[in-house]
Amino acid sequence: MTSELKKWAYGLTFMVLGSVVIIGTLLMINRLAKGPEAQELARQTSFQVERKPEPPPKRVVKRERPEPKRSRDINPPMVNLDTSLSGIDMGIPGVNAEDLGSLRDALLGDTQDVVMTDDSVDQPPRPTRQTPLPYPSSARKQGVEGYVVLSLLISAAGEIEKVQVLEASPAGLFEQTAIEGVQNWQFEPARYQGRNVRVWARQRIRFDLS
Structure with a gap:
């Protein structure tokens, strides 16, 4: 019994010593692994974040707008335009209607040579004779x-010139057919300021089979 107890005690002692040796070996290996290179790497990767101080808020200075100067109301002097011209001799001779007619003829010449339009005369021309126009045979055949x-x-004089x-x-x-047919038409002449005048007038001619 005593010999077995001794064997068990020796075995336990060897196990404890072996465990101590293994743990010491692992610690030594770990220390060697964390040598200068590991320390240098740790030193290079370490950094510190510095926070910049926030700038002070800007002060907004409001500028007051100067009030516009009010202009003084100045009433201009009124000019009296109600001035009578009676009794003042302007030196202009009197002009009557006959003189105006003579002046018009002198400036414009004979109104018979003036060509006007039917919308600018006092009285447009009026047809007094209109002969019927023949229907073109080609148009009649085609319907x-x-x-x-x-x-x-x-x-x-009321005749067709052109x-x-x-x-x-x-x-x-x-x-x-229309051009040839109107050549024999007659009109009451157009009148302007009491005289017969030459005038351009529009005429629409309709060709119907009915």
Whole structure:
């Protein structure tokens, strides 16, 4: 019994010593691993964050706007425009209607040579004789209807002096018939300021099969 107890005590002692040796070896290895390189790495990676102090708030200075100077109300002197001209000789001779007519004829000449438009005269020309126009055979065969707008130069005697085509529909079908047909028309001349005048007048001619 005593020999077994001694064996057990020796075994326990060896186990404790072995554990101490192993732990010491591990501590030594750990210290060697944390040598100068590890310390240098720890020194390089260490940093400190510095907080910059916040700047003081800016003071806003309000500038007061100067009040605009009020202009003084100045009443300008009133000018009396109600001045009578009676009794003052202006040195202008009197002018009557006959003198104005003579002056107009001297400046414009004979109104029979002036060509006006039907909307600028006192009385536009009025047709007194209008012969019917023949229907073009080509248009009749095709069953086509249309119209022509002419500009007529009517003399101071009421006769046709010139004809111009302003518009035609359809084009190239009724124009010639319309121009030839109005050559024999007669008009009451246009009048301006009591005289017969030459005038351009618009005339629309319709061609219908009915």
